[in-house]
Amino acid sequence: MTSVARALACITHSARGSMAEGLEKERQKFAELFTTADAKEGIQAFIEKRTPHFTHS
Secondary structure (H helix, E strand, C coil): CCHHHHHHHHHHHHHHCCHHHHHHHHHHHHHHHCCCHHHHHHHHHHHCCCCCCCCCC
């Protein structure tokens, strides 16, 4: 699931629930992003001072 898909899921979820539920869903989806291959590639590229090669995964 891409970051855009996660953002859309948060928007959809928050439209149906409370602010607290929406913020919790956002926290969960944001945390998931750090486990993706693209996150690891972005961090590694930053450390190595090179352009990242994202796979959108």
